[in-house]
Amino acid sequence: MSSAKNHVVKWRSLCLLLLITLLTACSTSLSTPASPAAQKPTPVLSPTITGPTAPGLKNCQPASPIDNSSVGPEVQGTATNAELWGLIMSTSGVPPRANTGVKIVWRMTNSDFLDIVASGPHGMKVPPSWGPDRHLGSNWNRPGAEWGTGFTFPVAGCWDLHATSDNAFGDVWLKIV
Numbered sequence: 001m002s003s004a005k006n007h008v009v010k011w012r013s014l015c016l017l018l019l020i021t022l023l024t025a026c027s028t029s030l031s032t033p034a035s036p037a038a039q040k041p042t043p044v045l046s047p048t049i050t051g052p053t054a055p056g057l058k059n060c061q062p063a064s065p066i067d068n069s070s071v072g073p074e075v076q077g078t079a080t081n082a083e084l085w086g087l088i089m090s091t092s093g094v095p096p097r098a099n100t101g102v103k104i105v106w107r108m109t110n111s112d113f114l115d116i117v118a119s120g121p122h123g124m125k126v127p128p129s130w131g132p133d134r135h136l137g138s139n140w141n142r143p144g145a146e147w148g149t150g151f152t153f154p155v156a157g158c159w160d161l162h163a164t165s166d167n168a169f170g171d172v173w174l175k176i177v
Contacts, residue, residue, distance in 0.1 A: 060158035079170025083109045085142040109144035111165035121157035
């Protein structure tokens with residue numbers, strides 16, 4: 001009897017250990033970013049453009065390609081039931097730097113409204129610092145309704161900008177340096 005009881009205790013201990021390991025691996029640990037004064041990025045005058053490649057994939061493997069359009073650096077998202085484009089306006093250059101403001105103008109087909117959130121390293125989630133604001137017109141020639149957002153990414157790394165609208169959704173995988 002004692003052997004069977006020891007077996008049950010060992011089995012439960014093993015299951016508990018595996019559960020704790022799994023929860024620890026999936027938990028989010030938010031680190032406090034360094035103060036913006038400590039990380040003063042040097043403005044980059046000419047953006048680094050990756051050129052045309054396949055759309056970005058999860059975890060920036062690869063990041064969404066940034067190409068130079070007639071109005072500035074743009075990125076095409078990977079979307080379902082829509083087309084998704086972002087026009088990156090960053091004073092710190094491309095790719096954008098952490099702790100600096102980045103304006104992103106979005107074009108998304110099938111979008112009567114737009115909801116967007118950025119998910120980054122260690123499970124961090126960052127809403128836009130402003131927007132999405134609907135734009136009524138511009139000289140950027142991409143399909144879909146146009147929206148403007150502002151983001152400040154607190155840390156460098158791979159960020160998933162996830163856009164949703166009605167039954168459409170898409171992602172832009174952006175490297176922040």
